[in-house]
Amino acid sequence: RLSNVLKRFARRHPDVALTLRTATSAEVSDLIRRGEATIGLRYDRDRSRDLDCEVLFAEPLGVVCAPDHPLAGRRVGKLADLRDERWIAFPEVPGRREITASHVFALFLTHGLGEVAWTPVDSLTAQKRLVEAGLGIALLSQSNAAEELGSSRIATIRVGDLAASHEVVAVTRHGGFLSAASRRLLDILRADFTKARGTNASRRNGVRRA
Structure with missing residues (x-):
């Protein structure tokens, strides 16, 4: 799923340099906190006040x-x-x-x-x-x-x-600057995970969409 999001973002913004790192959830929070990453994806909310967390998907x-x-x-x-x-x-x-x-x-x-x-x-x-x-x-x-x-x-x-x-959460630094490209990437993530949430709910209810 994430690879599709990144491909879609790269097609729409070919002039933006996008780098990706993998880490544990705690490490993701630390990368955001130190400013070494702009947007992070981790499991479950980080309750630290210096981070903003948005649940995308369970x-x-x-x-x-x-x-x-x-x-x-x-x-x-x-x-x-x-x-x-x-x-x-x-x-x-x-x-x-x-x-x-x-x-x-x-x-x-x-x-x-x-x-x-x-x-x-x-x-x-x-x-x-x-x-x-x-x-x-x-x-x-x-x-x-x-x-x-x-x-x-x-x-x-x-x-x-x-x-x-378990919850998949987008993490950003509280009060931190987000460029237009970063905000666009967040929008794509929200849309993609919202779609997935609806698809899973339909399957649980026994409904299949064509």
Whole structure:
């Protein structure tokens, strides 16, 4: 999705030099705060007063597993059916807003379940490689798992009572200057993510748009 936004912006503004950096959510906030980036995209709001945050989209989360997992491509009725699995997640680190082990634990507690076995892995790429190898299952966003799902290196487990998501947020410096090009990029991001929000809502309601 982001690549489409960037392509569209580059076509409309060929004279603007646009650079892209990847970072964790906490690092994105720091880059904006230091003025090293103008617009950031991160998960969940940063409550710092020196930043402005705008929620663009609530991205669905799903359970992924190895292609040869007994439940690969299948549906289970309840999250409780996965309580005996080993989960792979980010360790809890102050300021990190990625999907940490505490996020997974909170889901199980919400469903009246106890703690689960888990392996802390501080790298998204490493998490996906461990899932591929059958060493655990993970809770990932659609965008983070898209490449591996598309190449069938990992598979999904649909969970009947799981409705988990996390917010994708645009971050800018509070009171900071935004050029006309920066404001245009924000407008394109808003329009694109608003469209995605409407499409996902239609799918959840059983409506498909031609």
